[in-house]
Amino acid sequence: MPCILITGASSGIGAALARHYAGPGTTLVLVARDPARLEAVAEACRGRGAAVETERLDVRDRPTVRTFVETAHARRPLDLVVVNAAINGGHPTGDVETEAVAFETADINLGGALNVMLPCVSLMLARGQGQIALMSSLAAFAPLPDAPAYSGAKAALLAHGLALREKVRARGVRINVVTPGYVKTPMGGDYKGWRPLEMSADEAARRIARGLERDRDIVAFPLLLAVLARGAGLLPERLRRLGMHGFRFQIRKRR
Numbered sequence: 001m002p003c004i005l006i007t008g009a010s011s012g013i014g015a016a017l018a019r020h021y022a023g024p025g026t027t028l029v030l031v032a033r034d035p036a037r038l039e040a041v042a043e044a045c046r047g048r049g050a051a052v053e054t055e056r057l058d059v060r061d062r063p064t065v066r067t068f069v070e071t072a073h074a075r076r077p078l079d080l081v082v083v084n085a086a087i088n089g090g091h092p093t094g095d096v097e098t099e100a101v102a103f104e105t106a107d108i109n110l111g112g113a114l115n116v117m118l119p120c121v122s123l124m125l126a127r128g129q130g131q132i133a134l135m136s137s138l139a140a141f142a143p144l145p146d147a148p149a150y151s152g153a154k155a156a157l158l159a160h161g162l163a164l165r166e167k168v169r170a171r172g173v174r175i176n177v178v179t180p181g182y183v184k185t186p187m188g189g190d191y192k193g194w195r196p197l198e199m200s201a202d203e204a205a206r207r208i209a210r211g212l213e214r215d216r217d218i219v220a221f222p223l224l225l226a227v228l229a230r231g232a233g234l235l236p237e238r239l240r241r242l243g244m245h246g247f248r249f250q251i252r253k254r255r
Contacts, residue, residue, distance in 0.1 A: 001025040001026065001027065002021075002025075002026055002027070002079040002080060003026075003027040003029065003076045003077060003078050003079050003080075004021050004026065004027070004028055004029070004078075004079060004080045004081075004082070005028075005029040005030075005031065005069075005072060005078050005080070005081045005082070005120075006018055006028065006029070006030055006031065006081075006082040006084060007031045007032070007057075007059060007082065007083055007084050007085040007112075007116055008031070008032060008084040008085030008086060008135075009030035009031055009032050009038060009041055009084070010030075010032035010033070010034045010037035010038040010040075010041055011032075011034075011037055011041075011185065011186045012183070012185030012186055012201055013084060013135065013180070013183060013185060013201050013204055013205060013208070014030075014032070014082070014084040014085070015041045015201070016200075016201035016202050016204065016205035017082055017084070017205045017208060017209070018030055018041055018042075018044075018045050019041070019044055019045060019048070019202070019205070020202070020205040020206065020209055021050070021209070022044070022045035022046075022048040022049065022050035022052075023048055023049050023050055024049035024050070025049075026049075026050045026051070027050065027051045027052075027053070027076055028042075028045055028050050028051070028052045028053070029052075029053045029054075029055070029072050029078070030042055030045070030052060030053070030054050030055070031054075031055045031056075031057045031059075031068075031085070032054075032056070032057075032085070033056060033057070033058055034056075035054075035056045038054050038056065039054060042054050053072070055068060055072075058112075059085045059108060059112030059113070059115055059116055060107050060108060060111060060112050060115070061115075062115045065112075065115040065116055065119070066115070066119045069116065069119045069120055069123070070119060070123065073120075073123045077123075077127055077130075078120060078123065078124070078130060079129075079130060079131065080130070080131045080132075080133070080212070081116065081117070081120045081130070081131070081132045081133070082133045082135065083113045083116045083117050083132065083133065083134050083135060084133075084135040085108065085112055085113070085116075086108060086109045086113075086135065086150075087104065087105060087108050087109065088105070088147070088150060089101060089102065089105040089147040089148065089149040089150035089151075089153075090146050090147045090150065091146070094146060097147070097148065097149060101149065102148070102149040103149075105149035105150055105153060106149050106152070106153050109149075109150065109153035109154065109157070110152075110153040110156050110157055113134060113135075113157055114160070117132055117134065117161075120132055121164065121168065121173060121175075124168075124172075124173045125168060125171055125172075125173055127172075128171065128172040129172040129173065130172070130173050130174070131173070131174040131175075131176070131212065131215075132173070132174070132175050132176070133175075133176050133177075133178055133208070133212055133219075134157050134158075134160075134161040134175065134176070134177045134178065135157075135178050135180075136154045136155075136157045136158045136161070136177050136178060136179045137150075137151075137154040137179055137180060138179050138180065138181050138220065138225060138226060138229040139151040139154050139155075139229075140154040140155040140157070140158040140179055141155075141158075141179070141226075141229040141230045141232065141233055142228070142229040142232040142233070143155065154179075157177070158177050158179065158218075161175050161176070161177040162175075162177060162217060162218070165177075165217060174215050176211065176212055176215065176216060176217065176218070176219055177217065177218050177219070178208050178211070178218075178219040178220075179218055179219065179220045179221075179226065179229075180204055180208075180220075180221060181196075181197055181198075181199075181221060181222050181225040181226065181229075182195040182196065182197065182198040182199070182225075183198065183199055183200070183201055183204045184198055184199070184200050184201060185201050196225060197222045197224060197225050199221075199222065204221070207219070207221045
């Protein structure tokens with residue numbers, strides 16, 4: 001019977017994945033900063049037959065995160081950990097993002113992700129099995145001029161995840177990096193701009209779960225946008241910048 005931990009589980013892709021995996025025999029450990037929204041997701045998952053635990057947690061708090069992960073794993077070994085908690089970067093007027101926003105984005109999207117992932121890696125290596133999914137973005141391949149801290153954090157997460165995957169997979173631990181395109185989520189709704197091939201969070205969750213089941217090193221979608229994003233890295237920088245002009249956006253608000 002699987003035990004699955006999901007961070008950023010109160011909305012968007014995290015909530016959709018929780019609902020996707022919810023069912024009789026499954027234990028979900030759901031983590032987020034908003035207790036009311038988190039409990040609503042938990043109740044929906046309990047309605048599908050899952051056993052659900054919730055925890056209000058800021059992933060930037062490294063000692064607290066480590067203690068929480070170790071305690072959760074001691075109660076019931078974690079089979080799958082989805083490292084999903086993240087925030088937007090950028091600037092509401094389209095100006096250069098402030099230092100405060102850039103550091104906050106990096107601290108949550110990269111530092112917070114490592115705070116969750118690395119203790120889980122150690123625990124899973126000791127057990128000899130487990131799977132960790134890191135939520136990156138197609139922006140890791142084609143960085144967005146209006147969200148440099150977000151793009152940089154997601155690119156670092158992609159590189160770290162793929163490198164670590166090679167080190168640990170022979171010891172029974174699987175690490176996968178998920179790079180979605182545009183998904184209809186509350187966080188995604190903060191962006192004003194062109195969002196080609198956007199899909200629902202539920203559809204994204206189905207694609208992610210399928211890719212994790214197949215142990216894909218990179219779970220990238222939608223296919224056309226993934227091909228374009230990955231191909232952009234092969235272009236001369238002048239041409240890549242030209243192609244990115246159509247992907248400019250503004251942030252409607254800061255969360």
